[in-house]
Amino acid sequence: MKRIKNFSLRVKLTISLLLVAIFPLLLLSKLFFIGSEDALRKITLAQLSMSAEYKVGEIHLFLETLKTNTTDFSSDGFIKNELIKITNKLSSAQHLNDHLRQNKLPTKSNLMFIDVVNTQGLIIASTLASRIGKDLSEKLYYQKGLSQSYVAKFIHYPNLQLLGAVASPIISNDKTQLTLGVLVNHYRMNKIQDLFSGELLHSLGAKSEHRILSAGESIYMLTIEGRGITTSEKSLIDNQHSFNFDTHPIKQARQFNKESQGIWKNHLSKSVLGVSIIAEIDGLKFILLAEQEIEQAFQLINTLKQQFYLLLIFTVMVIIILSSLLSYFIVKPLKKVIDSLDIIASGEFDIDIKQISQHDELENLVNKFNNMAKNLKEMKNVSDHKNKQLLELSIRDHLTGLFNHRHLIEHGDIRVLEANRNGMMLGLLMIDIDHFKRVNDRYGHPCGDYVITEIALLLKGNLRSIDILARYGGEEFAVIMPNTTIVKAKIVADKICKKIQEHKFNYEQEQFEITVSIGIAIQQKSENKIMEIIKRADQALYQSKNNGRNQVSVDLPISRETHLCH
16 A cells, blocks of 8 residues: 555556546446447448349349330331231231241240231231230320330239239331331240349349348338238248238328338338338339348347446446545545535635645646645735725726716716615715816916816815715816705705815915805605716706806705805
8 A cells, every 4th residue: 555655647547547437438338329320220220221222223124124125126117017918918928827826925034925006906916825915005004105115013923923014116117107006025024033132133133232131120112001922031922822011101102292211110010210202204103112120230239238237337336446446546636625615616725635645646736736825815915905906996996086977977877866765865976177178278277287186186075985076077076965955055055165165375476265055955756866966956057057157056946046255
């Protein structure tokens, strides 16, 4: 223990942090799992979306191949010539039927039969004799096939056989480019199943593993109504039974023509991550649904979570032991410093932490802290003195040393509120030097400053200690007189007026007399601001000026009384 005490604080903190850091790392691990689940969900949805979009592309390419085959058949010159002869009744359909059976039908393993339809919608030739003469004019694929290659909607058979028709116009070879009829190839579409398992592309030479669906994904091709067309689920195909879905994405597609992405219950009521895509190729409209069970998607994270909780229990036990050691060597001394900081924060600087005998950085910290407290105390004393000086400068007039205009207003509002609260009267005198401009013009501005200073001294000598005297501005003074009636205020004002009139002003061997005019106002109950009283006192002052100066006027609620100084 003694050896540990002699270690430097850096060594102690390094050892402690190496161990204690396990806790934040575990916390970060926990946050990592939460973030990983969200990221894995997004990645899985992105992969499912990519798989679905890729599968739509494969279906599109497959159907485009069928359309190309059908277009190649419809461009056969022999078929065009025979169709023209049949239409003009120059030949029977036997040669065309034989040509289709012998030269066209065998070339494609998934081709079930071929129809050649005239412009009236009648089948005039076919590889199936029973279809000759059948009217297809109401069929959409025939109507579309008159102008373009067109894939019709799939037809479902009870034994899970799918039949799809691809129509292509038969165009004359001359300049007129007339439509002679429509060639319709009827394909067995079960080969789409090979697209979902990846076997078709693999058999065509594709080597990429992305061509084969992962075991965790299930992809379904369904009609908008939810009827299954094909799927990557081998179990559904092997059962030789049709399948129908009525899950959330199917409802969204059926009711709102809207694609879906997120979490929902699949056809087995299991929670899955899934993506649905609505695709339309000519007359074939379908939904590509890609799903993966949540448990399977998050299997790795769930295993890591179990290992994480076991590690967490062990780590907590280690941290409890280390915390005890940390408290003994570091926390207790630091707590003394922290407690002392709280005392300093309250404004008390008489702090001296007792020395600790650890011989490390903590001891140096305590010594420096004590020195800091001592220096702060000295700085505070200097600062308090300067602040006091600055405060005085901010509220005093630089020439007379009296309170200035701003302080008069601020302090006056407080006095007005106190007077209202205590039910007392507040008097106010406004004092103006008569003909002050003449003094400045005759004797100069320095003499004017002398006059203002002398009058300030005379005012101080004739007021109470509780009265507030201020230089209001220029040659004008204001006096706030707490707890004063009109009579008392007038007595003081008359006394001031007389003292100044009798005073002899001497400046540079010149002697002259000065008089003042005074206005008095007493606070009324409705007044809550000092400026309201000053305004009325000012009006009384103007009354004194207008009546000849060197006199006192009182502002009363109804009238103003004026009295000459005696």
